[in-house]
Amino acid sequence: MSRTPNFTGWRAVILHREDTNTERLERQFGLLGILSTRRWEPMASWADTDLVLVDADQGWDDILPPADGPTGGPSSKPLVALLGSEAPGRIAWAMGRGASAIIAKPVSASAIFPALVMAVSIHRERLAVAEELRYLEERVRLRPLVHAAVEKLRAARGLDEDQAYATLRGLAMQRRLTMEQIAAIVLGGAEPLPEVG
Structure with missing residues (x-):
């Protein structure tokens, strides 16, 4: 305090x-x-x-x-x-x-x-x-979304796991969203998959 x-x-x-x-x-x-x-x-x-x-x-x-x-x-x-x-x-x-x-x-x-x-x-x-714990538990609960989005990027763009994760992280930073939020957007098909450059 x-x-x-x-x-x-x-x-x-x-x-x-x-x-x-x-x-x-x-x-x-x-x-x-x-x-x-x-x-x-x-x-x-x-x-x-x-x-x-x-x-x-x-x-x-x-x-x-x-x-x-x-x-x-x-x-x-x-x-x-x-x-x-x-x-x-x-x-x-x-x-x-x-x-x-x-x-x-x-x-x-x-x-x-x-x-x-x-x-x-x-x-x-x-x-x-308690608030921090709830936040971390939610992130852990949503971690499979991140993994699934990484796998989707790997399959769609022929990337290795590190490249796919970096692409997802870059998109999250660009949009100022959490990794879990951007993963949900990618998996939901709300927008096309990001181009890898």
């Missing part, structure tokens, strides 16, 4: 029973301009919130909704675990649900802002990685 987020106007849900920890969170959120609601019941969806904090000591699987965002991962919004236990199972539960930061209980006011910045930064990185 290149800059620290400004949390003014953000909406946070605190999934925790009311206690001194939640009071401290709510007070600090007010100072940061975060509108917070506290509840101890399952969330129906990730909508209407920008940030979620969950009691990892007593949380259960259904307290958080399934992912509905582009991450394909456990949480669709930045998720912070509130944790007072050192139990490996509770830490694993928080990580499995997608927590990208932990605030230790009892909550210290000075720990809140850094945890929020870290959670948002890691969540954004996860989104970027």
